[in-house]
Amino acid sequence: MKKLYPVSLGCPKNKVDFEKLLALLLKRGFQITLDPEVADVFWINTCAFIKPALQESIDHILELGNLKKTYQKLIVSGCLTARYRDINLKELFPEVDEFYDIEPYKYFSENEPVERVLTETPFYAYLKITEGCSHSCSYCTIPQIRGPFRSKPLELLLSEAQNLIKIGIRELILVGQDITLYGKDLGMKEGLVFLLEKLSFLDIPRIRLLYLHPANLSLSLIRNLLGNPKVLPYFDLPIQHAHPEILKKMRRPYGPEKILNLIEEIRSLNPLACVRTTVMVGFPGETEKEFVFLLEFLQKVKFDYLGVFTFYPEEGTTGIKLPFQVSYKEKLRRKREVLKLQREISKERLFQRIGTLDEVLILGEKTSKSFYGISKFQAPQIDGLTYVKAKKNFFIPGEIVKVKIKKTSFYDLWAEAL
Numbered sequence: 235m236k237k238l239y240p241v242s243l244g245c246p247k248n249k250v251d252f253e254k255l256l257a258l259l260l261k262r263g264f265q266i267t268l269d270p271e272v273a274d275v276f277w278i279n280t281c282a283f284i285k286p287a288l289q290e291s292i293d294h295i296l297e298l299g300n301l302k303k304t305y306q307k308l309i310v311s312g313c314l315t316a317r318y319r320d321i322n323l324k325e326l327f328p329e330v331d332e333f334y335d336i337e338p339y340k341y342f343s344e345n346e347p348v349e350r351v352l353t354e355t356p357f358y359a360y361l362k363i364t365e366g367c368s369h370s371c372s373y374c375t376i377p378q379i380r381g382p383f384r385s386k387p388l389e390l391l392l393s394e395a396q397n398l399i400k401i402g403i404r405e406l407i408l409v410g411q412d413i414t415l416y417g418k419d420l421g422m423k424e425g426l427v428f429l430l431e432k433l434s435f436l437d438i439p440r441i442r443l444l445y446l447h448p449a450n451l452s453l454s455l456i457r458n459l460l461g462n463p464k465v466l467p468y469f470d471l472p473i474q475h476a477h478p479e480i481l482k483k484m485r486r487p488y489g490p491e492k493i494l495n496l497i498e499e500i501r502s503l504n505p506l507a508c509v510r511t512t513v514m515v516g517f518p519g520e521t522e523k524e525f526v527f528l529l530e531f532l533q534k535v536k537f538d539y540l541g542v543f544t545f546y547p548e549e550g551t552t553g554i555k556l557p558f559q560v561s562y563k564e565k566l567r568r569k570r571e572v573l574k575l576q577r578e579i580s581k582e583r584l585f586q587r588i589g590t591l592d593e594v595l596i597l598g599e600k601t602s603k604s605f606y607g608i609s610k611f612q613a614p615q616i617d618g619l620t621y622v623k624a625k626k627n628f629f630i631p632g633e634i635v636k637v638k639i640k641k642t643s644f645y646d647l648w649a650e651a652l
């Protein structure tokens with residue numbers, strides 16, 4: 235039996251590809267090991283959408299390349315190989331034995347597999363419902379890496395979801411570059427709503443959605459999502475900026491009013507619904523004026539959670555050629571300012587949850603007197619955690635428990651079981 239040492243980098247979408255590949259490799263007699271010393275094969279599934287991610291991938295290749303003995307193989311797949319598919323990567327990285335493009339399982343199977351080997355907890359899993367992107371945001375490398383937008387067939391997704399449920403998954407997290415468009419290329423109207431209806435018939439207690447493009451999120455879709463009891467009141471709306479001119483240069487087809495309307499609708503239907511976003515600072519042409527506009531917008535909207543990127547002029551994007559690039563030092567200053575502001579906003583938003591009821595998916599024991607998990611309003615890995623007071627062995631990980639929120643901090647919640 236050959237032993238495989240896996241490394242998966244980047245976003246949940248990349249992780250899904252890798253988990254499918256691992257399931258295929260296990261079927262072919264491979265065994266997973268977490269000890270590189272005893273591995274026959276090192277396999278790195280890379281990320282490369284911005285410079286720091288690319289650097290991380292390169293560091294992993296060099297590190298495992300150094301470690302590799304003559305009888306061991308190093309295989310690299312994922313976004314790095316896809317982004318540089320026109321370059322002779324073997325010449326640049328002689329330590330790598332084989333390169334595979336994105337969706338590496340496609341090299342081993344004609345049909346997309348529905349089995350997965352989960353690499354995070356056995357209690358939640360990502361379900362990638364779309365692939366690629368046909369938008370043309372001027373800073374983004376994803377369309378070159380992942381190709382045009384396409385939806386995964388409904389039947390395939392239902393089988394994949396059923397398999398995940400069979401192995402104990404309690405929360406399905408739907409991901410894709412823009413999941414609001416699900417089914418459009420398959421001729422479906424309101425494809426996401428239809429898919430959610432079908433998924434809701436399955437034995438899965440909770441469904442979370444990530445990446446709702448603000449341009450394609452409508453008021454009726456919001457009402458539909460909040461009307462489905464299995465869909466969590468959680469809106470991940472990556473706005474990227476708020477200033478109309480910057481959004482135009484980014485080629486994001488919406489303005490601040492549209493974002494405000496969406497959030498107003500969400501909060502009027504459910505004041506506690508979580509609204510998370512990501513923003514990008516230091517985009518070419520962002521002067522202090524546009525930056526202050528963004529800060530004031532964030533202060534007004536008060537997102538529950540927020541992630542911030544600095545703009546990187548990436549090869550192959552139109553953003554690299556735009557005039558008035560912002561210095562690296564200035565971008566970092568702006569990033570720090572956004573984070574400082576958001577820290578207080580998140581604290582204030584979370585504080586409003588004190589005394590409210592919630593449901594926590596228990597992920598494990600923290601101490602002999604407490605457990606940790608994710609509430610309805612926290613996506614794993616990106617938002618905070620909820621700690622629930624209880625005696626040892628009181629809960630079984632994977633259980634969903636009703637709680638009352640007692641205390642909050644900048645990101646985390648503390649709760650008592652009901």
Ligand code: SF4
Binds near residue numbers: 369371375377411
């Ligand atoms: S919507 Fe824009 S930022 Fe998102 S993947 Fe597509 S091109 Fe990139």
